[in-house]
Amino acid sequence: MRMLASVKGWAKWRSVAACITAAGLALTGCGGGEALQAPGAQTVPEASPEGGYQPVTLTDCVGHQSVFNTPPKRVVAMDQGSLNLLLYLGLGDRVVGWVTYSLAEGVFPAQLQDIGPKVPVLAQHPVAREVLLGAGPDLVIASFSSDFDGDQVASQQELADRGINSYRTFSTGCESEASQPVTSLDAVYRDLDNLGRIFGVEDRASELATRMRTQVNEVARAVAGAPRPRVFFFEFDEYSDTPFATGNLQNINAVAELAGATNIFGDINKSYERVGWEEVVARNPEVIAIITYDRSDPAEDEERFEEAKRFLLGFPPISAMEAIRGQRFVHLIYEDGSIGSPRNAQAVHDLSKALHPDRVR
Secondary structure, three states: OOOOOOOOHHHHHHHHHHOOOOOOOOOOOOOOOOOOOOOOOOOOOOOOOOOOOOOOEEEEOOOEEEEEEOOOOEEEEHHHHHHHHHHHHHOOEEEEEEEOOOOOOOOOOHOOOOOOHOOOOEEEEOOOHHHHHHOOOOOOEEOOHHHHHHOOOHHHHHHHHHHEEEEOOOOOHHHHOOOOOOOOOOOHHHHHHHHHHOOOOOOHHHHHHHHHHHHHHHHHHHOOOOHHHHHHHEEHOOOOOEEEOOOOOOOHHHHHHHHOEEEEOOOOOOOOEEEOOOHHHHHHEEEEEEEEEOOOOOOHHHHHHHHHHHHHOHHHHHHHHHHHHOOOEEEHHHHOOOOOOHHHHHHHHHHHHHHHOOOOO
């Protein structure tokens, strides 16, 4: 999570900006918070008695069932969350293309820069049916229902009819998981486990999940008993007249919960809901977390953050809010915390470091 904190007006925030790098997920000079590293491409077993791969039957987020008799060799990732899952498992050489939602094509944190840009971008969302099929996939993995819904895109049933497996992840926007607030990274761990089984890399998936849990658990111990700042998560790039409230079904709610923060809209049982500024003022956040899309250039990311701050500080209807009076802001990159992926564990650490610098190293 690329973050910068404004430290004016609140002693708890002293020295935070100096500790948080603008170069990706890794922290420098602050101790702790070692960024998760993605392994390089590794051998994936084939379906043979010698290779040890056994057929796998899996049911995904929307109840779609697929049978894998061999590990997939030609995968299309329909968004960066899905792509991150594959890259962190060292499966980049199996990905023949991905579909970007980003303002800039091919945006990756530092530890994925060696492999992420090598994956071809098929299209900007949505990808047309003929483009997807033209890539010759044997597996299509996606985080959102919209990736498979629409007149111009291929549905999961159509893919199945063509002999192509598909998988809707549990870790981002999964409707079947929407019965209770998202307060943990369990859905990310579930996807890692499932993909480990699909590709025959269970040990690799287990190791990655263990490292994530260790990082999150260290934060939990550090912030236990600490006051939880009230935070408004403001998606500036999606702003138009009225803001979105990020409810308790959005992944950032889990990041907030684990980092020792209180999402001021954590009582809304949705991922997002349009609200008026008067509702934000009524909830009086102590901190505003400004969320922007990754532009792949730290200078451009910083400029977008500053643009958002100028807007907020110059917007009279919210001038009485505690966060505005104290000029307390944190910059979050959408791809790090708002979509489910292995990047979330570092996002938890970095947000907790900004909010609790006296407890989290």
